[in-house]
Amino acid sequence: MINTTDKNTTEPKVVWNFSNRNLAEEELRVLEKGMSYNHSCTVNRSKVISNVEYLFHQASKIPKESIDFKKWDEDPDDIANKEIRVLEPKQLSLAADLKSTTEKFFQHAQMSIKMRKDKNLNGNHDDKILLKLSKDLSILITKPDKGRGVVILDRNDYIEKLEKILSDNKKFKLLNQDPTISRQNALTTVLRQMKNEEYFTQQEYKYIKPVGSVPARLYGLPKVHKNNVPLRPIVS
Template sequence: MVRLSYDLEFLNECRRNNVIPIFLQFNVANQMLLYSNAYKKCQQILLKEEISLKKNKIKYLSKLKENAYNELVNNFPPNVITIINEIISALQIREQRTKYFTHHKKLNGLILKRNNQQQQRQYYRYTFFNTNFSNDTSNTTDNNNNKKEKLVWNLSSRKLNKEEINILEKGLTYNRASKLNHSQVISNVEYLFHRSSGVQKQAIDYKKWDEEPDNILKKELRILEPKQLSFATDLKNATQKFFHQANTSLKIRRNKNLNEKNEENVLSKLSKDSSILITKPDKGRGVVVLDRNEYISKLETILSDTQADSETNKTVFKHSNM
């Protein structure tokens, strides 16, 4: 909700300053159309439509948020609700800071770009009436700016098709509705239980559980008070409800969006290919595809060089002490 509200505020600021966000700027075959009034009107219509869609989405999510919050209030005691509110407020403050600085930076960049485009628009009008388009250097630079940024570097021997490249361009951290991370949810629920109930989290010796799983006496048991026990049962029921609703929503989303299934299949095929290694670049964003054997051999040479350097440094240090 915080992210959407700040995005809506950013779009309104763009409309007030007469600038168009980058995601609403589209390419055309004739570069002269970029400086026409028709192109500008199309962008303004798209911006207006985007603002209305954001408003409708905020209304829809606010209703869902209200229903979810009421369900939490009905299932959890007040002290847990206060802790949840504190966590949510801390996350919202962090999100507000990041969004404020990023939107401020984007808006300044768009205003600067708008001023440059106004100068270029005047220049293109002059060249249009003089019919001198071929030797225009600014047109070539504008073409270079409108080129698609390269996000996938294939340095391996495997040839990637267009579909694989398009999916990898979304990045390794792209949020796909594939599976629910049960362990992460359970760890968060445990953290909430220990923080709200006052029960200290103890280190569990899992070897005892593995050696004799049927012998309950040797296991580490925890005695809870009646309030803590009732709170634990309420928390368990709420977690089971959450798992049920999350799994049903994921199934509905998978059935609706067939493209995500295809993306999962393509990514699973790439991950099963043992000859390649998919990783992030050292600088910037994107995806790099490498040959696994070549990557391992280079790492081994780097490690051997560092070990040799350390041994030479030791010998030099010994001779200097002698």
């Protein structure tokens, strides 16, 4: 265990190294910054705009219909014969407000990112160190079961401990097939029946209907203060 304290704070930043890898000083320096360290964050404009558009369609109750762009391209002069949606004053006002708020968000986000980059001149070098650590398949870097910090484990040891947890027949059972989709379909059937009986609207049905369900993922968080560093299983 390596315990360090930041010069600007009394909070200790701890790195537990239970692996067989010897950490270089520069690797330790980067890991001490914690699991949430990320100097090179960016804003995905396309994703933000897509989410805002979805919010607009939900709030204004305008169905988001697909447009046949190919047909428009084939005959661009025939716009008069195309169906054009006319927004109501309230919808236009909402669209303008969302656009203004989104632009302000982008401006503040870019300023925040620039300030973070200016304060961290070693960012690119840190990225290379983290990339090198991530490519070492003999280790696994995670967080402790309780509190803050960074834990480095031997990957094989981590897998062995998880397999031991899964071997407990009282808590886990091996299935021949994944029941996730069948349960999703069963729930969808019930929701569709409730919609048909007018317990909720078509729009509400689309919002609550499960789509793309996947089985839960199991991982372990190391109990760093216990002998042999056991794992606490987490189902996410």
